[in-house]
Amino acid sequence: MKKQSTRDVGIITLAAVLILGVMLVGLQTSDSVKAHNSQNANSQTTTSQVEKPFDQAQALADLRKTIAGQEQNPASEVFKNIQMFKAMPAGRLLRVMELGYAKSLGVNCTHCHVAGQWEKEDKPTKQIARDMAAMVTNINQEQLKKIKNLKSPDPVINCTTCHRGQTKPALNLPDSAPKQ
Ligand code: HEC
Ligand code: HEC
Numbered sequence: 157m158k159k160q161s162t163r164d165v166g167i168i169t170l171a172a173v174l175i176l177g178v179m180l181v182g183l184q185t186s187d188s189v190k191a192h193n194s195q196n197a198n199s200q201t202t203t204s205q206v207e208k209p210f211d212q213a214q215a216l217a218d219l220r221k222t223i224a225g226q227e228q229n230p231a232s233e234v235f236k237n238i239q240m241f242k243a244m245p246a247g248r249l250l251r252v253m254e255l256g257y258a259k260s261l262g263v264n265c266t267h268c269h270v271a272g273q274w275e276k277e278d279k280p281t282k283q284i285a286r287d288m289a290a291m292v293t294n295i296n297q298e299q300l301k302k303i304k305n306l307k308s309p310d311p312v313i314n315c316t317t318c319h320r321g322q323t324k325p326a327l328n329l330p331d332s333a334p335k336q
Contacts, residue, residue, distance in 0.1 A: 210271050212254075212264045219250055219274075236275035240286050256314070257285060262321035288315065 223234050227247030232238040234246035241249050258264055265271065268281040277283065292313060300311045318325040 210264060210266050212258070215265055215271060216250060216254060220247075223247065223250075237277075240289060260314070260316040260321065261319050261323050263323060267323070 223246050226234045228245050230242060231244045231246045231249040232242035235249070238249075241252070244252070253265065257268070261267065268279055268285055270276060270278045292315065296312045300306070300313070303311075320326070
């Protein structure tokens with residue numbers, strides 16, 4: 157009788173362990189399915205974020221919001237890494253970026269910046285732009301002043317003078333240009 161009950165307890169324990177085992181495996185499977193599904197959901201979000209095209213108007217609107225109330229303060233006090241336009245009002249710097257730089261080269265902000273990381277120096281084009289600005293200043297303040305008998309009392313060039321909406325300034329007029 158005692159022997160019998162020990163065996164019964166043994167069988168019951170075995171059955172319980174088996175049932176528990178099956179339940180655990182079931183739990184694990186449903187968890188890993190859930191994990192897998194949420195991984196898929198995550199990777200879908202990441203892909204759609206990467207594929208979203210850069211929105212320049214939105215970037216400018218966000219920046220204007222960030223500097224609201226400080227538009228007239230010197231750019232060097234409002235932004236993080238100003239080496240050239242230190243005294244320029246912060247609001248004006250954004251207009252130079254939009255119209256003086258992006259538009260005149262026919263590009264958007266991401267030609268010189270990683271979007272949102274404006275203070276960084278990730279792209280060589282950002283330093284090129286500073287070097288180009290130094291060249292323009294030199295032409296305006298030194299070279300043009302040496303040339304006599306020009307029409308303007310104070311002749312100037314800017315980025316658009318050469319670039320005209322292209323990253324590589326043209327050496328020839330387009331074929332379609334009217335012949336003189
Ligand atoms: C042709 C290259 C070029 C383009 C295009 C350009 N930038 Fe810049 N950006 C610069 C340079 C160069 C500086 C640093 C100026 C300095 O050192 O005084 C700068 C600085 C900035 C800063 C200051 C960041 C900080 O915290 O120091 C912001 C903000 C900025 N740019 C936004 C923009 C936005 C927005 C656009 C597009 C509308 C844009 N830029 C397009 C070259 C560019
Ligand atoms: C006197 C003519 C001239 C002026 C003015 C000028 N550039 Fe340039 N720029 C060039 C030439 C030439 C290149 C080289 C193109 C090449 O790679 O063949 C160039 C290249 C560049 C590049 C590299 C483009 C790329 O994607 O490789 C940037 C950025 C640039 N210029 C910005 C400016 C900015 C900003 C201004 C105004 C501050 C400016 N440039 C004014 C002649 C000029």
